[in-house]
Amino acid sequence: QVSLVESGGGVVRPGRSLRLSCSASGFSLTSYGMHWVRQAPGLGPEWVAVMSFDGSVKYYADSVLGRFAISRDISRSTVFLQMNNLRRDDTALYYCAKSLWGFQPPFDSWGQGTQVIVTS
Amino acid sequence: DIVMTQSPATLSVSPGERVTLSCRASQSVRNYLAWYQQKPGQAPKLLLYGVTTRATGVPARFSGSGSGTDFTLSISSLQSEDFAVYYCQQYSTWPPRTTFGGGTKVDVK
Numbered sequence: 077q078v079s080l081v082e083s084g085g086g087v088v089r090p091g092r093s094l095r096l097s098c099s100a101s102g103f104s105l106t107s108y109g110m111h112w113v114r115q116a117p118g119l120g121p122e123w124v125a126v127m128s129f130d131g132s133v134k135y136y137a138d139s140v141l142g143r144f145a146i147s148r149d150i151s152r153s154t155v156f157l158q159m160n161n162l163r164r165d166d167t168a169l170y171y172c173a174k175s176l177w178g179f180q181p182p183f184d185s186w187g188q189g190t191q192v193i194v195t196s
Numbered sequence: 197d198i199v200m201t202q203s204p205a206t207l208s209v210s211p212g213e214r215v216t217l218s219c220r221a222s223q224s225v226r227n228y229l230a231w232y233q234q235k236p237g238q239a240p241k242l243l244l245y246g247v248t249t250r251a252t253g254v255p256a257r258f259s260g261s262g263s264g265t266d267f268t269l270s271i272s273s274l275q276s277e278d279f280a281v282y283y284c285q286q287y288s289t290w291p292p293r294t295t296f297g298g299g300t301k302v303d304v305k
Binding site: 187 | 238242283
């Protein structure tokens with residue numbers, strides 16, 4: 077049974093950093109693309125970043141390019157999102173999500189999310 | 197980025213009614229269109245992908261149609277557990293820059 081559990085969110089001041097973690101079980105990270113998606117209150121989800129199943133390809137939304145970085149630790153079956161130079165508009169619930177197949181959406185499994193609040 | 201526009205924003209219906217939700221893309225997404233259901237305090241749940249293919253375990257009362265820029269999610273007979281927010285998602289672009297619509301909330305009339 078597939079399970080995704082996010083952690084690492086919190087309250088942080090603008091300009092600071094956070095690292096989110098997504099612990100995966102029930103499947104291999106080497107077989108599926110993994111994504112980070114965020115959702116601000118009352119809005120639709122916003123795609124943030126993707127890492128390919130072999131870890132060689134990473135893409136980012138324009139809104140986070142140069143500030144966020146996706147990575148993984150296969151031995152711990154964990155995907156990370158390093159978020160630097162955080163801004164108020166990064167405030168959202170951050171989900172990790174698994175591709176149904178390959179690299180692209182759709183996302184057939186999501187975690188429960190971890191809240192990030194950027195405020196001074 | 198491709199902009200996804202959903203209508204209406206809110207739909208008030210009674211259990212047992214047929215429901216039709218709309219999603220329009222700012223340019224053709226071919227058949228790379230998915231629908232998700234989200235209940236309060238939960239993550240989105242995949243309902244349909246490739247416009248018409250139901251995800252594992254999704255009841256047959258959910259169906260999708262459309263192509264190019266205009267898509268529809270239909271629920272043949274709304275059940276109490278179907279009250280939720282529904283989002284469409286396009287995934288036609290490369291490099292991957294998937295985008296979601298703003299959602300349609302289906303609530304009780």
